[in-house]
Amino acid sequence: MPRTDPAALSALLPWFAAHRRPLPWRQDYRPYHVWISEIMLQQTQMDRAVDYFLRWTGRLPDVAAVAAAREDEVLRLWEGLGYYSRARNLRAAARVMMERHGGRVPDSRDALLALPGVGRYTAAAVLSIAYGHDEPLVDANVARVFCRLFDLDAPAGEAATRRELWRLAGELLPPGRARDHNQALMELGALVCTPRGPRCDACPLAPACEARRLDIAAHRPVPGRKKDITPLTLATGVLTHRGRVFVQKRAPGDVWGGLWEFPGGGVEPGETPAQAVVREYMEETGFCVRVTAPLTVIRHGYTRFRVTLNCFALALDGEPPPPVLTEAVQWRWASPGELEGLAFPAGHRKLLDWLAARELLPGLAARA
DNA sequence: GAACCGTGGGA
DNA sequence: TTCCCAAGGTT
Numbered sequence: 001m002p003r004t005d006p007a008a009l010s011a012l013l014p015w016f017a018a019h020r021r022p023l024p025w026r027q028d029y030r031p032y033h034v035w036i037s038e039i040m041l042q043q044t045q046m047d048r049a050v051d052y053f054l055r056w057t058g059r060l061p062d063v064a065a066v067a068a069a070r071e072d073e074v075l076r077l078w079e080g081l082g083y084y085s086r087a088r089n090l091r092a093a094a095r096v097m098m099e100r101h102g103g104r105v106p107d108s109r110d111a112l113l114a115l116p117g118v119g120r121y122t123a124a125a126v127l128s129i130a131y132g133h134d135e136p137l138v139d140a141n142v143a144r145v146f147c148r149l150f151d152l153d154a155p156a157g158e159a160a161t162r163r164e165l166w167r168l169a170g171e172l173l174p175p176g177r178a179r180d181h182n183q184a185l186m187e188l189g190a191l192v193c194t195p196r197g198p199r200c201d202a203c204p205l206a207p208a209c210e211a212r213r214l215d216i217a218a219h220r221p222v223p224g225r226k227k228d229i230t231p232l233t234l235a236t237g238v239l240t241h242r243g244r245v246f247v248q249k250r251a252p253g254d255v256w257g258g259l260w261e262f263p264g265g266g267v268e269p270g271e272t273p274a275q276a277v278v279r280e281y282m283e284e285t286g287f288c289v290r291v292t293a294p295l296t297v298i299r300h301g302y303t304r305f306r307v308t309l310n311c312f313a314l315a316l317d318g319e320p321p322p323p324v325l326t327e328a329v330q331w332r333w334a335s336p337g338e339l340e341g342l343a344f345p346a347g348h349r350k351l352l353d354w355l356a357a358r359e360l361l362p363g364l365a366a367r368a
Numbered sequence: 369g370a371a372c373c374g375t376g377g378g379a
Numbered sequence: 380t381t382c383c384c385a386a387g388g389t390t
Contacts, residue, residue: 043374043375044375047377082372085373197379256374257373302374303374346375348378
């Protein structure tokens with residue numbers, strides 16, 4: 001059992017006072033701001049979340065605004081951040097707050113854990129950072145810091161290690177200082193005790209750090225099993241008719257649930273990408289499209305896949321019949337202006353940007 | 369426990 | 380280019 005003398009961390013709070021980054025939600029610690037920021041920061045690095053936070057809170061300044069917002073709007077504000085259930089859950093949770101909590105972010109653990117998208121970490125983060133409650137927390141930063149500080153030699157993802165990390169977090173929490181203490185540990189992990197190349201010479205905890213003493217900080221935490229990446233070759237196409245573009249909305253439980261997309265799918269063995277996009281349009285919409293031009297090839301990744309997306313321009317002969325959707329829950333012939341307001345997966349948004357940059361879709365504004 | 373859910377930046 | 384990683388949650 002590692003030594004857990006809270007005095008070993010006495011240099012942490014002064015370090016945080018000197019090095020804390022000025023973040024928008026650190027201005028006032030309004031519970032609404034802390035909640036939004038914590039959801040955005042799940043599996044997301046802070047530098048990336050700040051712009052999204054400012055745009056989100058500028059458009060949706062409080063719980064009531066989120067509860068009243070349309071799903072398309074919250075997804076559009078979330079577009080590019082990934083894990084889109086977080087955005088749908090924010091809206092669902094805001095509605096619970098309106099119904100059961102007077103439009104406020106609740107300040108009890110049970111009420112927070114009952115909200116969709118809020119788990120053990122996020123509940124503790126809101127309680128400590130927004131309300132100052134004495135709640136310990138462990139995120140990836142804290143886990144890395146503790147694995148080094150106490151030289152834990154099992155992967156941080158293992159259940160036994162996780163239990164140990166939460167126990168340590170509880171023992172080391174200075175009463176009354178949870179707000180700064182928890183943020184300080186995470187900030188230290190983000191700025192100093194980094195995954196690669198930890199800056200031990202700048203670390204306030206270095207004198208107490210066991211991995212540092214053994215000179216094995218770079219080998220902690222012990223890596224877990226790495227998951228393999230599956231390459232995918234996909235085909236999609238932009239079907240235009242009278243200046244409008246056909247798009248469909250993905251089902252809620254699916255990948256990219258609630259986002260809009262161009263129909264398409266996997267290129268099967270023995271099939272060209274152009275053949276695949278024609279087949280996929282028939283299967284997903286009943287449209288008999290023809291390829292008018294190849295457009296571009298987009299490469300991007302998601303979760304455990306690496307995608308090569310072959311993109312085509314498509315046309316329909318005659319007036320389009322009503323589509324018969326098999327992979328989507330809604331469809332629309334969207335004007336270029338309407339496309340701006342819809343949320344697309346990153347690969348499809350890259351295609352829209354490619355089209356806009358070449359003015360191939362008149363009326364579609366090019367992004368920076 | 370394991371799989372699934374996204375994305376872009378840095379090394 | 381490729382690999383690793385992130386202020387996790389849900390099923």
